[in-house]
Amino acid sequence: LENVLDFKQAVAFKRFTGGCGRTAQAKQLKAPGSQAGWPIKPTKFMLDLLKNLESNAEVKGLDVDQLVLSYVSVNKSKQMRRRTYRAHGRINAYMSSPCHVELMCTEETEGVKRANDSETKQLRLSRKKVAQMRLKGLPVGGGVE
DSSP states (O other), X not given: OHHHHTTSSXXXXXXXXXXXOBOTTHHHHTOGGGBEEOOHHHHHHHHHHHHHHHHHHHHTTXXXXXXXXXXXXXXXXXXXXXXXXXXXXXXXXXXXXXXXXXXXXXXXXXXOOOOOOTTTOXXXXXXXXXHHHHHHTOOOSSOOO
């Protein structure tokens, strides 16, 4: 995100592409129509939210170096109304489109590695394959013969 603020890396615009410009950095991102840009305002808001998330984790006693962003949700919220004054005494609505951003992080722990024993690993066979093996006289299943 810091690279976006420094104009070093662009963000591909894939959905709302009407009226947005083109840039050479979009070729690296394989953006449709080479349309990309540097959204400064949303990038600053997202960085602020991530810093807030980090400080909240510190207060709760979590290890900040082990944190992983596990859930992100952005939803529309209610539009706020203002008015703008036009020519000839008219008034138009001047709406803003805010949103709710929900971030959750979890502390990543090292998992236990699974043993690679070929003895404990069983092959899963379909019914058709088991029937074919029985016809050939090959041993199938774990029964004692």
